[in-house]
Amino acid sequence: MNRLSVLFTSSEVYPFAKSGGLADVAHSLPRALSKDCNIDVVMPLYRFVDRKKYKITATNEAFEIVMNETVYPVELYGCDYEGLHYRFVYSPVLCDRDFLYGTAEEGYADNALRFALFDRAIVWMLKNYAYDIVHLNDWQSGLVPLLVLEDKTIQTKTLLTIHNLAYQGTFDHKILHEIDVDEKYFTIDGIEFYGQLSFMKAAIAYADMITTVSPNYAKEILSTEFGCGLEGFLKHHKKKLAGIVNGIDTEHFSPSDDTALTAPYSDLRGKAKNKSAYLKERGLIGVRKPLFMFVGRFTWQKGMDLLIEALPKIAEHECNIAILGEGEEKYHSALKAIADEYDNVHLEFGYDESLSHQMYAAADFLLMPSLFEPCGLNQMIAMHYGEIPVVHGVGGLADTVGEYKKFDAKTNKGCGIVFGAPSLYALLKAVDQAIKLYADKTHYNTVAKHNMGCDFSWQESAKSYLGLYEKTKQKRSYG
Numbered sequence: 001m002n003r004l005s006v007l008f009t010s011s012e013v014y015p016f017a018k019s020g021g022l023a024d025v026a027h028s029l030p031r032a033l034s035k036d037c038n039i040d041v042v043m044p045l046y047r048f049v050d051r052k053k054y055k056i057t058a059t060n061e062a063f064e065i066v067m068n069e070t071v072y073p074v075e076l077y078g079c080d081y082e083g084l085h086y087r088f089v090y091s092p093v094l095c096d097r098d099f100l101y102g103t104a105e106e107g108y109a110d111n112a113l114r115f116a117l118f119d120r121a122i123v124w125m126l127k128n129y130a131y132d133i134v135h136l137n138d139w140q141s142g143l144v145p146l147l148v149l150e151d152k153t154i155q156t157k158t159l160l161t162i163h164n165l166a167y168q169g170t171f172d173h174k175i176l177h178e179i180d181v182d183e184k185y186f187t188i189d190g191i192e193f194y195g196q197l198s199f200m201k202a203a204i205a206y207a208d209m210i211t212t213v214s215p216n217y218a219k220e221i222l223s224t225e226f227g228c229g230l231e232g233f234l235k236h237h238k239k240k241l242a243g244i245v246n247g248i249d250t251e252h253f254s255p256s257d258d259t260a261l262t263a264p265y266s267d268l269r270g271k272a273k274n275k276s277a278y279l280k281e282r283g284l285i286g287v288r289k290p291l292f293m294f295v296g297r298f299t300w301q302k303g304m305d306l307l308i309e310a311l312p313k314i315a316e317h318e319c320n321i322a323i324l325g326e327g328e329e330k331y332h333s334a335l336k337a338i339a340d341e342y343d344n345v346h347l348e349f350g351y352d353e354s355l356s357h358q359m360y361a362a363a364d365f366l367l368m369p370s371l372f373e374p375c376g377l378n379q380m381i382a383m384h385y386g387e388i389p390v391v392h393g394v395g396g397l398a399d400t401v402g403e404y405k406k407f408d409a410k411t412n413k414g415c416g417i418v419f420g421a422p423s424l425y426a427l428l429k430a431v432d433q434a435i436k437l438y439a440d441k442t443h444y445n446t447v448a449k450h451n452m453g454c455d456f457s458w459q460e461s462a463k464s465y466l467g468l469y470e471k472t473k474q475k476r477s478y479g
């Protein structure tokens with residue numbers, strides 16, 4: 001069989017630009033797929049991407065995109081990095097910004113225009129290179145299926161992965177004109193969403209195939225609770241919807257040769273040195289006390305309100321708590337007030353990849369009280385580093401974390417403490433369970449050791465994507 005040729009599009013790719021799990025997936029999934037298909041990855045060349053470090057250079061491809069009689073110049077750049085070919089779209093409107101999408105409080109006002117440009121540049125590539133499949137990720141690539149459909153010369157099939165349905169790229173209807181999208185698509189079966197234009201809905205409507213990042217989330221988004229208003233529309237397109245669980249890059253997240261760690265380790269005992277180094281550096285006391293950690297975006301999705309309510313009560317226990325992240329201002333100040341009051345709560349603001357690795361290596365438990373979680377990577381990274389996650393059993397957390405009380409050493413599923421409702425009572429009860437489990441060293445070690453031995457790599461999921469690419473290629477038209 002001929003190797004498929006795939007263009008993988010993402011608005012963020014680690015290590016060039018990252019705001020969350022999408023960047024990790026856009027880094028590691030194409031690497032896993034590249035063993036069995038020819039794959040290029042394309043992203044915007046934001047001005048903060050380090051061109052020198054990654055040897056990103058201009059190709060001789062430059063063109064203009066005209067929308068609403070305005071001309072936008074586009075240049076394509078490229079680099080080879082760790083065995084993959086990356087393409088970059090540079091256009092001043094899209095790229096000359098300080099952030100990817102705006103601040104945690106507010107997206108840039110012209111995001112529709114920015115990503116319409118990105119999408120039209122992707123379509124330019126599809127016209128000029130013979131890709132079998134374009135694998136689109138989230139709303140930022142949402143117009144591509146519609147544009148492909150309009151251009152009868154393009155044979156490429158479109159597959160959309162929804163990483164988080166809460167971010168839909170909805171904009172004022174007026175923008176249609178500015179981005180040159182025909183009014184005829186602005187219907188209930190098309191791109192119209194409660195009087196606005198929705199990039200995500202456009203992609204759902206016209207993509208040949210849709211996936212989400214875990215089987216459970218694929219079911220959840222068909223319900224009112226998790227469908228973000230698109231549940232009915234998704235049900236209508238259910239035939240082309242599948243759920244494939246994310247993996248992690250086990251080379252990048254590898255406790256045995258992780259250069260960010262004080263002492264890389266290949267068995268559970270090796271965590272001790274990392275824990276004492278971390279506690280010492282951060283002025284925390286008590287290597288024998290359980291260390292809980294939280295890392296992530298400070299936003300309501302991650303259960304921040306619940307965590308902030310619970311933290312003072314958790315901190316009353318004999319334990320330490322380490323928090324790293326950034327996000328909404330109201331959460332920053334609430335967390336800071338708690339960290340100021342409790343000596344055993346250590347808080348660091350910002351995005352710090354190395355520090356997050358050190359925390360995964362040091363901590364005994366990961367707290368993840370997300371209200372919803374399409375897949376979640378933190379819990380898999382944590383288990384891979386020999387931690388036990390304490391999670392709300394929702395979305396991908398339910399798919400990837402089994403209940404430690406029903407622990408079966410023969411399965412490849414990691415284990416943790418899974419609570420059923422995002423309530424203060426349930427979270428505190430789960431933390432109590434964690435503290436009791438920690439006191440039972442033999443039991444704790446058995447579960448943590450099992451977690452360290454599980455396979456969280458992309459291997460199986462990459463196979464599922466390949467199968468889906470083949471199936472999508474055979475499709476005659478969307479729908």
Ligand code: ADP
Nearest residue numbers: 020021022296325350351352353356376377378
């Ligand atoms: P999201 O909803 O943000 O995409 P995921 O669990 O899918 O959440 O992925 C989060 C990824 O980002 C993980 O690799 C996590 O370790 C990392 N991460 C999140 N916040 C930070 C931070 N402040 N510093 C370092 N890494 C972070």
